[in-house]
């Protein structure tokens with residue numbers, strides 16, 4: 001696992017956007033995995049700026065959401081599909097029919113989950129998956145005790161996660177759905193490259209536990225240790241509780257020019 005510590009979230013966004021730019025330039029049919037939440041927003045802003053300046057195109061790409069709330073109607077402001085359209089895909093040239101997400105708006109949720117797994121495998125898998133981390137260490141919506149081999153499925157959110165996410169719904173926890181469909185940890189681990197972004201002091205504890213270990217179901221983000229190419233990009237505040245942080249800084253500052261994240 002590579003740990004990159006940057007002075008601020010904007011600098012983290014440049015590192016993540018560089019990796020995405022390389023994928024878009026070098027792959028004829030790039031497949032991106034997109035995360036919601038505030039952590040990836042600076043990266044999305046950076047990608048939009050690079051698209052507008054003509055540096056990158058998403059025209060041949062496809063994008064897959066990490067997760068989706070159950071029961072929010074199509075176009076609902078807080079639906080993750082709407083979020084990602086608003087924050088990224090409507091502002092770049094990704095074709096409208098190239099954005100995929102689990103269908104949380106059906107009664108056949110188990111079938112929707114299986115269909116989503118099939119869709120991901122039909123395109124040959126995800127090349128680069130962006131991730132955030134919940135304050136309880138969740139990735140996607142895989143709450144603590146999620147199986148490390150889990151696939152896309154229905155999950156019940158913890159009250160802590162619903163409280164965290166209520167800030168997007170005028171602090172009204174009752175407006176945050178209790179159920180979600182999320183890529184499983186096993187699904188996430190099949191992407192070629194994982195980039196986890198985190199910033200701010202509230203992420204310092206889960207980041208330290210995920211990076212240092214132990215690998216455990218109570219800390220879903222620790223599953224990144226099972227992946228051969230996982231990059232954790234964090235700002236100084238999120239690195240606050242990390243041991244070995246000087247080593248990570250030194251390693252990144254002295255990376256050979258040919259070796260990207």
Ligand code: GLP
Pocket residue numbers: 035036037038039040066067131132133134135138139140141161165
């Ligand atoms: C939600 C999303 C996660 C995200 C997490 C952290 O629970 N399902 O994918 O990582 O929020 O969000 P934030 O980046 O806003 O802290």
